[in-house]
Amino acid sequence: MKCLETEKLIGYAYRLLDEPAASLVRAHLGDCPRCREIVEQHGRLDAVLSEWKTEEPSPEFDARVRLAVEAQKSRSNAWAFRHWQWTRGLALASLAVLIIAGVVWFARGHLGVSDSSRVAEQKPRQAMGAQAPAQVANLHSLAVPGDGSLRPVQAVHGNKSAVGFTNEDKVTQALEDYDLAANFDLLSELPKGEPRVAN
Amino acid sequence: MGSYPNPIRPENFMSFPQLFRGQSVVYNVATMAIENDLDLMLRVRDGDTVSFEILLRRYRLPMVSYFRRMVRDQGLAEDLAQEVFLRVYKSRERYQPGAKFTTWLYRIATNLALNAIRDRKDEVSGTPGDDSDGGTEFERFIDPQPTVEQRLVQGDRERLIRQAVEALPENQRAAVLLHKYQEVDYRQIARILRVSESAVKSLLFRAYETLRIRLEPMLREGRI
Numbered sequence: 462m463k464c465l466e467t468e469k470l471i472g473y474a475y476r477l478l479d480e481p482a483a484s485l486v487r488a489h490l491g492d493c494p495r496c497r498e499i500v501e502q503h504g505r506l507d508a509v510l511s512e513w514k515t516e517e518p519s520p521e522f523d524a525r526v527r528l529a530v531e532a533q534k535s536r537s538n539a540w541a542f543r544h545w546q547w548t549r550g551l552a553l554a555s556l557a558v559l560i561i562a563g564v565v566w567f568a569r570g571h572l573g574v575s576d577s578s579r580v581a582e583q584k585p586r587q588a589m590g591a592q593a594p595a596q597v598a599n600l601h602s603l604a605v606p607g608d609g610s611l612r613p614v615q616a617v618h619g620n621k622s623a624v625g626f627t628n629e630d631k632v633t634q635a636l637e638d639y640d641l642a643a644n645f646d647l648l649s650e651l652p653k654g655e656p657r658v659a660n
Numbered sequence: 661m662g663s664y665p666n667p668i669r670p671e672n673f674m675s676f677p678q679l680f681r682g683q684s685v686v687y688n689v690a691t692m693a694i695e696n697d698l699d700l701m702l703r704v705r706d707g708d709t710v711s712f713e714i715l716l717r718r719y720r721l722p723m724v725s726y727f728r729r730m731v732r733d734q735g736l737a738e739d740l741a742q743e744v745f746l747r748v749y750k751s752r753e754r755y756q757p758g759a760k761f762t763t764w765l766y767r768i769a770t771n772l773a774l775n776a777i778r779d780r781k782d783e784v785s786g787t788p789g790d791d792s793d794g795g796t797e798f799e800r801f802i803d804p805q806p807t808v809e810q811r812l813v814q815g816d817r818e819r820l821i822r823q824a825v826e827a828l829p830e831n832q833r834a835a836v837l838l839h840k841y842q843e844v845d846y847r848q849i850a851r852i853l854r855v856s857e858s859a860v861k862s863l864l865f866r867a868y869e870t871l872r873i874r875l876e877p878m879l880r881e882g883r884i
């Protein structure tokens with residue numbers, strides 16, 4: 462009679478076999494004391510291993526877990542708060558950008574009119590000759606304000622009626638801010654130190 | 661009983677301190693004890709503290725026991741068990757009810773334990789004589805002719821069993837501890853260890869046969 466592989470015997474001892482395989486082992490064990498001894502040894506091993514007991518967790522274990530979880534919760538809340546703050550900041554910044562963009566769009570429409578008016582205006586001024594240097598000098602002085610103030614804005618505002626702003630009373634503070642930026646653009650087109658119309 | 665608040669409803673959720681003061685908690689915990697792990701974990705995912713508490717009570721002993729057998733050090737075992745529960749809580753929102761809850765739990769635990777064992781090995785490597793309560797006594801124990809003085813008391817038997825298990829390769833040790841002491845089915849062990857079922861059987865065969873040989877003196881009829 463051929464003995465079974467040790468793996469089969471161990472599998473049987475620890476109930477790792479499916480039923481057809483287990484019944485084959487069972488049949489063999491009835492006739493084979495050697496294989497039966499191996500299975501019995503594993504049965505005793507199983508009992509011996511059960512002698513290794515562990516104790517209950519220490520009394521403070523549950524409290525420690527709860528504390529750790531509560532601390533984690535606080536950290537999550539703090540993170541959520543920071544995240545919310547960040548998101549709110551981002552939303553406000555986006556809103557500000559939108560407002561500025563809207564204002565730019567609104568004002569650029571009007572500035573387009575003012576630019577063409579200005580070009581149209583320059584011809585007669587150049588023809589007048591004497592007036593042109595004065596205009597350029599005015600612009601030049603805007604480009605390099607002696608006291609660093611925001612005079613360019615005021616200067617352009619001063620020209621508003623001349624360049625077609627008919628509803629300037631309704632212009633908002635934001636629009637004035639835009640004018641400041643637009644003026645820097647305008648001034649940057651001028652050759653530095655040499656007035657465009659000097660010759 | 662019907663007049664008790666439903667512990668599942670958000671307005672009846674309690675924080676941990678409340679949970680352990682209120683009498684209704686006894687009811688809450690009792691009624692939810694029959695809830696399966698998956699439902700509890702889904703409620704934890706939705707922010708239910710009571711369900712987390714039930715999972716903690718249900719698995720505190722299995723977790724601590726598993727770690728005590730895996731890493732020996734009692735303090736470390738509790739630290740690691742605490743870490744398992746914390747990780748469960750932290751990842752509650754990502755929890756997907758696909759696998760069995762205990763598969764997930766034991767996978768976290770096994771990874772933590774194996775990492776801790778490796779860390780400790782790194783720490784003590786090059787420190788000879790660490791196994792102060794080990795080898796010599798074992799050799800004395802397997803002496804085929806033990807004297808009366810050498811008879812082992814229960815604590816010694818436990819220590820010898822522990823040493824025999826600890827001497828197994830890590831994956832065999834994890835498989836045996838899960839199978840024998842945590843009573844986890846070999847199919848589930850395969851999912852915990854991410855190996856095939858036949859690989860788990862092979863791990864268990866080798867581990868149990870090694871243990872049978874190492875502990876053979878203890879398997880003789882009667883105690884030595």
Ligand SMILES: [Zn+2]
Binds near residue numbers: 463464494495496
């Ligand atoms: Zn046989």
